[in-house]
Amino acid sequence: MDASESPGVTEGVDALTLTTPGDGKVEKVPNGVEATEDDSDVVDPWNVASTNDEGIDYDKLIKRFGSSKIDEELIARFEKITGKPVHHFIRRGIFFSHRDFHTILTLKEQGKPFYLYTGRGPSSGSLHIGHLIPFYMAKWLQETFDVPLVIQLTDDEKSLWKDLKIEEAIKLAYENAKDIIAIGFDPEKTFIFNDLDFIGKCPAMYQNMIRIQKCVTFNQVKGIFGFGDSDIIGKISFPAVQAAPALSSTFPFIFTGKKPVHCLIPCAIDQDPYFRMTRDVAPRLGFPKCALIHSSFFPALQGAKSKMSASEQNSAVFLTDTPKQIKNKINKYAFSGGRATVEEHRKLGGNPDVDVAFQLLKFFLENDNKLEEVRVAYKNGDMLTGELKKLAIEAVSPIVEEHQKARKALTDETVAKYFEIRPLKFAN
């Protein structure tokens, strides 16, 4: 899974594959053949790219994927049922799309159980700040709903897709887990697993993989993911591995009852194809369709249309960066919506919508009033790019610093606790 990786990760855009809502038909075929419609955006689990400075057109994406917009009505119901304001990621449209979220709210209303599932494909040892988004959301949802959370690290996927040995992929999964744990998940309600170990420790998981693999044909994964005849067979059957955790019986040690438990998945929208497939299969196996809330993509420092790569040190703020590195990177590389000269900027104002420093604030500055002040000041020219970047640095630096402290404090025992196959505590 790449739920946490996708924001900003847009590497390898040679295979242009656009998937359509529902029916899983392919609009673009793989191997670099261009799409006949909507050439500007490419969104699938391995590629995210746009030719537009403001990035992906998310309204179009909702239409294409057949999901639903997170609208005022949903937010109002959410706040009414939980009795607290929604997370600023939802308020600000960073999580902008959903499937069946109303069902989850109804379950909450009725005091019925459900669980959260998210994950990450561990392709690099060091996460960047964009990777935090779905996990921040998962943590907030876990606290808000008081439900169990399972986190899948798809080291098998990364071994299949990248030039990664099994042993290296497992090591990366373990390193990434530390970053995830440092975010502060409740150990009594959170189970973290990496496929290359867990599948060999839980017969229920492999059995569900087979159940799912029995319901999906090559034609279907070809349509949904753009796989071709020259793809390795590991890729072709992998979607079942990412689907299985959305069936509660995959975790018999957590869900001890016989009744299937609903599942809510916070993830970046590029992961939706996996769960469209899962939602198609689940009812045939006697399970409810998983619900989803989708995030937009985290912009690369060079701007929302350019690709951010974990292998390019200067395209992202890593969780391992020093305060000095963060300052330098944002000052030097963050795409600016400002004008060419100070005079022009004062006169015409900047464009916060394409300004990466402002986007960073949108993600990490919690205070709505402060954010709006900055937006207005930048837009009307009162605030210069340098000042805006300073604010972004001030917002990002302490987050990274705190994270490093929390990660450093982790012992192997603490990490092992999250990986332990065990019952979780939850109020149901």
Added chain:
Amino acid sequence: MDASESPGVTEGVDALTLTTPGDGKVEKVPNGVEATEDDSDVVDPWNVASTNDEGIDYDKLIKRFGSSKIDEELIARFEKITGKPVHHFIRRGIFFSHRDFHTILTLKEQGKPFYLYTGRGPSSGSLHIGHLIPFYMAKWLQETFDVPLVIQLTDDEKSLWKDLKIEEAIKLAYENAKDIIAIGFDPEKTFIFNDLDFIGKCPAMYQNMIRIQKCVTFNQVKGIFGFGDSDIIGKISFPAVQAAPALSSTFPFIFTGKKPVHCLIPCAIDQDPYFRMTRDVAPRLGFPKCALIHSSFFPALQGAKSKMSASEQNSAVFLTDTPKQIKNKINKYAFSGGRATVEEHRKLGGNPDVDVAFQLLKFFLENDNKLEEVRVAYKNGDMLTGELKKLAIEAVSPIVEEHQKARKALTDETVAKYFEIRPLKFAN
């Protein structure tokens, strides 16, 4: 795996797929399209059929599969190194083909380690006598070489291919295991596992599956197994599951050293496509190519060209049949090579090569002299079909009876011992 099932099993011959040696090119395409050459024989892991009364042309098959004939020279070397006569299955050409068996003999000669691997796809609760052949051979090889033996029950395969629920497939695997154990394998040197449980208990197995799935493309399994676009993704990736046990690191609890251990696979020749693929992949993963010895197919009662089906009570002698049922079945259904009338038979003689009663003796009558006497007497008309059938009944009945006794004596504890993940004892 269907190593033990294939003798005589010729069900579902609608997909005509003939695979070529080495390069894995398909001579016949699936979905019922006829082959352009050699229309008489169909041999793949799911289909075995011939239009010839004497059954498959095995010399042609060796040529087509690119394997080697078990010849006098190999047998002589075998007997020299082991210091005992070869099994009558080898002497009589029932095991007729091999790959790299000389390598195994050299290892034996040098006192170097290797292990045996065979298996069965548990598609029915009751085995028939044909299913015994590869296991009899495995037992004899284990005793002769004093090496560990792993037996895979591919309940996942059967669940994917047949209309079998996961739970039912596991139950069949367990029932079949009892029949296998009743054959008398040394519990200290034999490990039996069913995929649907074992893969969830041994991370090394799943990790090797992924390693293999990374080396094989859809194009390749299409060529080797005849899979098509409308096949389920579980089928497409399954060959890796049958390949993994041929890599010794799949069993870290048995093979504790770091050095890869050679593997010898006794199986029916229809399973060869799996291991051609395995032999292609193994060196790329740092493992030696598995060696193989191939058996011919066990004839259906109705004759070597007709199909034997576990669902047709009268086409096979089951290990659950009573002496009376065996007698009736052989008398009533066993295809006869005799003449239309006694007079004609006395004058012209019978044809032992197509006579199923004689074939049964070839499999189960150990005494070579006695077998040759019968053959000559039948061929020159001294022996009538009724007499030959009586001999076949006398050969088969005690085997089935003994088997039933041994199976009945098995306790759950004994069975569990074979499934236990544990070190095996062997002289290396």
